Amino acid sequence: MSKTGILKSSLSKKYAMAFTGLFLCLFLVGHLLGNLQLFASGPEGQSAFNEYAEFMTTNPLIKVMSYLTYASILFHVLDGFVLTLNNRKARPVKYVVEKGKLNSSWASRNMALLGTILLVFIVTHMNNFWYVMHFGEIPMVDGLKDLHTITLAFFNPQINSLAAVMTLLYVFAMISMGFHLNHGFQSAFQSLGLNHPKYTPVIKFAGTAFSVIVPAGFASLPIYLFLIQS
Amino acid sequence: MNITLKVWRQKGPNSLGAMETHKMTEVSGDMSFLEMMDVLNDRLVREGKEPFAFDHDCREGICGTCSMFINGEAHGPGRNVTTCQLHMRSFKDGETIHVEPWRSAAFPVIKDLTVDRSSFDRIIQAGGYVSVNTSGDTQDANSIPIPKHDADEAFDSATCIGCGACVATCKNSSAMLFVSAKVSQLSLLPQGKTESSERVLRMVDQMDIEGFGNCTNTGACEVECPKGISLTNIARMNREFLSSTLTSK
Ligand code: SF4
Ligand code: FES
Numbered sequence: 001m002s003k004t005g006i007l008k009s010s011l012s013k014k015y016a017m018a019f020t021g022l023f024l025c026l027f028l029v030g031h032l033l034g035n036l037q038l039f040a041s042g043p044e045g046q047s048a049f050n051e052y053a054e055f056m057t058t059n060p061l062i063k064v065m066s067y068l069t070y071a072s073i074l075f076h077v078l079d080g081f082v083l084t085l086n087n088r089k090a091r092p093v094k095y096v097v098e099k100g101k102l103n104s105s106w107a108s109r110n111m112a113l114l115g116t117i118l119l120v121f122i123v124t125h126m127n128n129f130w131y132v133m134h135f136g137e138i139p140m141v142d143g144l145k146d147l148h149t150i151t152l153a154f155f156n157p158q159i160n161s162l163a164a165v166m167t168l169l170y171v172f173a174m175i176s177m178g179f180h181l182n183h184g185f186q187s188a189f190q191s192l193g194l195n196h197p198k199y200t201p202v203i204k205f206a207g208t209a210f211s212v213i214v215p216a217g218f219a220s221l222p223i224y225l226f227l228i229q230s
Numbered sequence: 231m232n233i234t235l236k237v238w239r240q241k242g243p244n245s246l247g248a249m250e251t252h253k254m255t256e257v258s259g260d261m262s263f264l265e266m267m268d269v270l271n272d273r274l275v276r277e278g279k280e281p282f283a284f285d286h287d288c289r290e291g292i293c294g295t296c297s298m299f300i301n302g303e304a305h306g307p308g309r310n311v312t313t314c315q316l317h318m319r320s321f322k323d324g325e326t327i328h329v330e331p332w333r334s335a336a337f338p339v340i341k342d343l344t345v346d347r348s349s350f351d352r353i354i355q356a357g358g359y360v361s362v363n364t365s366g367d368t369q370d371a372n373s374i375p376i377p378k379h380d381a382d383e384a385f386d387s388a389t390c391i392g393c394g395a396c397v398a399t400c401k402n403s404s405a406m407l408f409v410s411a412k413v414s415q416l417s418l419l420p421q422g423k424t425e426s427s428e429r430v431l432r433m434v435d436q437m438d439i440e441g442f443g444n445c446t447n448t449g450a451c452e453v454e455c456p457k458g459i460s461l462t463n464i465a466r467m468n469r470e471f472l473s474s475t476l477t478s479k
Contacts, residue, residue: 010444011434011471083444087402090335090443096238096249097328099302100401103453109401111446187447193469195462 010086016079018188020072025185025210027069032217038151039224049151050144057133077119084112107179108187114180121173128154128166155225167226174219181211231257231323235270237282238330240339247339249328259319263306264289264296266318267329284343291315291456294391297398298343299330304395304454312393312456332398336405336440347394349440350408356436357429358412360421374420384418387411389457396451396459402443407451409437410467411459417470427474434471 034056037049056062100109107114129151132138138145157163185207189195194203233254240247257266264286271281287295296313300306306316321327329343337345388411396407413430416422422429445464452461 008438009434009471009475010438010442011468012475013444014468015472083446087404087443087446090403090441091333091401092335093247093333095299095302095330095333096236097302097330098299100448100450102303103399103450104401104448108446108448183447190447190461190465191445191468193465193467193472195465197462 010083013079013083014191016075017083018191020076020079021184021188023068023072024076025181025214027065027072028214028218030065032214035218035221038148038221041152041225041228046146046148047142047144049148050141050146053133053147054144073122077115080112080115105183107183111180111183114176117173117176118180121169121176124169125173152225152229155222156229157226158229163226163230167222170222171219174215177218178211178215181214182208185210231259231318231321233257233266233318233321233324234326236326236328237270238343239282240331240342242341243338247342257318259317261318262289262314263298263300263316263318264314282343283341285345286314289314292391294393297332297345297393297395299328299332299398301328304332304399305393305456309453310456310458312391315456332394334394334397334403334442336403336442337394337397345394347392349442350392350394350405352440353405353409353433353436354412357425357432358416360416361425362421364421376419380418384415387415387418387459387463390415390455390459391457393456395454395456397442399450399454400443400445401448401450402446404445404451405437405440405442406445406464406467407455407459407461409433410463413467413470414463417466426470427478430467430470430474431478434467 034052037045037052039045040048056066129147132150133145133147138147138150140146141149153159155163155167160166186200186204189200189203235252235254236249237252238247239250252270254266254270257269261269264284267282267284274281285295285297287293289296291312291314294312296305298305298313300313300316305311305313306320308316308320331337331339331343332345332347334345336349337347339345390408390411392408394408397403397405400407413426413433416429417426447461447464449461452459
């Protein structure tokens with residue numbers, strides 16, 4: 001009976017945004033927990049991290065999860081792009097004076113901008129590490145690809161002349177991610193219709209906490225690695 | 231008080247519009263915004279100029295006819311008021327006030343500050359009703375017991391006056407607050423519940439066809455809505471649409 005087609009409906013597009021977004025939040029938690037091992041920068045930390053990297057690139061279950069993650073990112077980006085285009089079309093003539101800041105948060109009004117920054121970051125970041133790990137020339141230690149040394153070197157100003165710029169770039173991307181999550185996390189629940197006087201305040205609190213803790217955790221690594229090596 | 235007005239002037243649906251400046255003197259703080267516009271129009275008519283077209287009817291905040299995007303906000307500054315209930319004391323002496331029509335592809339400008347909001351009517355026609363005839367041989371109101379809480383919630387949703395401020399204020403021109411209020415008002419009560427699943431599919435469909443944008447949960451609509459319609463209505467509609475989509479035949 002649906003005239004626009006169920007998959008084409010504006011609400012279905014929102015559900016897809018919410019589902020993929022929440023899945024990517026789960027991915028972030030896993031990724032962060034793995035990365036935190038980099039705080040152990042000595043030889044033990046090195047072999048533990050390299051074993052972990054090996055596990056993450058070869059375990060079949062992890063493989064399935066990583067394909068789901070790539071698909072989620074792609075879908076989230078494409079869907080977000082379509083939604084943004086539609087929304088622009090919905091207001092062809094702009095207001096001369098518009099005061100959005102009186103009724104909504106900055107992040108909520110700039111999700112597409114923040115998302116674009118994150119997309120650029122993801123491509124850069126995958127090129128810096130993921131590509132190197134999967135397809136690049138990489139030294140071997142104890143029969144394992146030595147991603148640990150590559151990572152440390154990347155943020156070492158003695159070795160990489162761009163280390164300071166990269167550290168700043170990574171921190172900037174994480175701040176953008178914080179804002180994106182700050183709106184996105186609780187927004188996903190609202191889109192799925194999960195709104196309840198008892199639980200919504202908890203979800204909002206959890207979203208704010210998530211959007212601070214997770215990006216701060218990620219950002220702490222390049223800062224730490226840069227500082228101990230300079 | 232003295233006011234400088236910058237008002238949107240647009241000859242017709244297909245013409246280009248622009249802001250036009252008018253100085254107002256001796257504006258009383260007790261005038262409503264519409265009364266101040268009346269004074270301006272009266273002056274324009276006496277000067278042999280074209281008055282500004284704007285929508286209004288009840289002038290007591292209940293019909294939803296008045297509109298205007300004033301100083302960057304739907305129905306101007308102040309919360310829970312329509313433009314007809316907005317008073318000039320909300321502005322400062324010497325202030326410049328920008329007045330624009332609602333802007334949305336689904337609300338095309340007719341002339342100056344008036345827009346065509348019949349897209350809202352078509353959404354209601356798509357499903358915003360109860361199919362059985364409830365007038366005439368009216369049943370006793372208490373023959374179907376309704377919990378007070380449900381009745382109150384339905385009433386809150388039913389206070390939506392269909393003004394379109396939610397659309398005007400939303401950066402995406404989304405009509406979700408309006409549509410969800412209408413969906414909720416009916417689905418919360420037993421009389422409307424039986425058709426709720428079909429209703430939500432039809433109304434959302436029509437909403438998309440009319441060219442409103444997609445909700446991104448900025449929450450601006452809830453803040454600017456003159457009737458304080460809450461975002462919980464949107465969540466309820468999201469929920470109903472999801473389950474109706476999954477179960478519809
Ligand atoms: S939800 Fe509020 S702003 Fe939107 S049409 Fe109804 S009364 Fe107006
Ligand atoms: S004129 Fe009726 S609500 Fe303003």
